[in-house]
Ligand SMILES: NC(=O)C1=CN([C@@H]2O[C@H](COP(=O)(O)OP(=O)(O)OC[C@H]3O[C@@H](n4cnc5c(N)ncnc54)[C@H](O)[C@@H]3O)[C@@H](O)[C@H]2O)C=CC1
């Protein structure tokens with residue numbers, strides 16, 4: 001069965017995913033595209049032989065759309081996710097699920113009323129081969145119980161429109177999700193300390209920031225978010241356990257020896273770093289839908305948890321205090337403890 005996908009939002013990542021669903025993933029076809037910028041929708045649709053529809057509501061209702069992909073701006077995600085659930089259609093929503101915890105909860109409750117999982121959130125690091133190996137080691141118990149995790153999320157530069165709260169909302173959100181999954185644990189408090197700021201930044205921006213998270217089981221996580229590090233896009237993660245440690249591998253790169261030096265390339269953007277993870281994420285999503293199964297990736301609950309934690313982290317950036325995350329108990333519908 002071919003899964004016919006309708007795409008809401010044909011911007012940067014929308015176009016990437018349209019290309020992926022058309023050229024890389026088997027079993028899917030993009031049949032409809034909408035964007036508030038009609039020229040953008042036309043261009044993206046024409047490239048893959050899809051039709052343009054007026055808006056998200058029309059796209060969700062369309063007979064030639066089996067599943068919905070939401071890649072519009074974050075503040076519009078809740079409306080589209082709720083619309084898709086009301087229509088009983090699976091919906092893949094890029095992060096964030098919604099920009100407020102209240103909207104995320106509404107999606108969670110609506111999905112539970114529907115009685116079957118329809119929502120998947122675009123936290124693609126869970127599909128990265130290196131993170132999957134890290135999880136296997138942690139789950140196997142080979143390094144004993146995890147105690148401390150050290151992480152870094154570095155981007156070469158960001159545009160002037162990037163603000164200090166985006167360090168949590170847009171950047172750290174990926175670590176927040178992947179660490180909950182890796183550790184099978186929940187983040188219960190967050191704190192942010194700011195070292196001396198780099199001079200290679202816009203004056204309004206706190207950069208770098210060091211985020212400190214504590215989990216329900218007492219694991220401590222430090223995350224350096226440094227979005228003007230200049231030298232590359234660099235994602236680091238090292239978990240220290242009672243009997244050893246496990247570290248995320250760097251992407252494979254050839255070593256070059258010349259002129260008395262040995263060097264390896266550092267990637268410069270997230271598109272290249274996580275290209276394979278995005279491919280796997282969509283392959284698995286489409287395969288599950290084609291088989292008539294519920295999506296098994298990051299759930300609406302994971303989207304809710306991430307938004308609660310990023311919101312608390314924004315409060316921590318602004319106040320300098322330790323902020324407890326105020327999360328509802330996890331419903332049985334979403335299983336497990338984290
Ligand atoms: N998983 C990941 O690593 C990444 C996720 N994202 C997420 O993807 C989403 C989109 O990001 P970008 O593509 O970078 O933004 P973008 O600004 O390039 O594209 C968004 C598009 O959505 C359209 N749009 C906005 N509201 C709409 C609506 N109500 N209906 C139809 N179209 C609408 C805009 O006109 C624009 O073309 C964001 O939520 C962002 O956080 C973005 C980059 C990476």
Ligand SMILES: O=C1[C@@H](O)[C@H](O)[C@@H](O)[C@H](O)[C@H]1O
Pocket residue numbers: 155170171174270
């Ligand atoms: O979502 C993303 C961007 O918005 C963000 O700016 C990058 O730092 C992330 O790694 C990327 O995955």
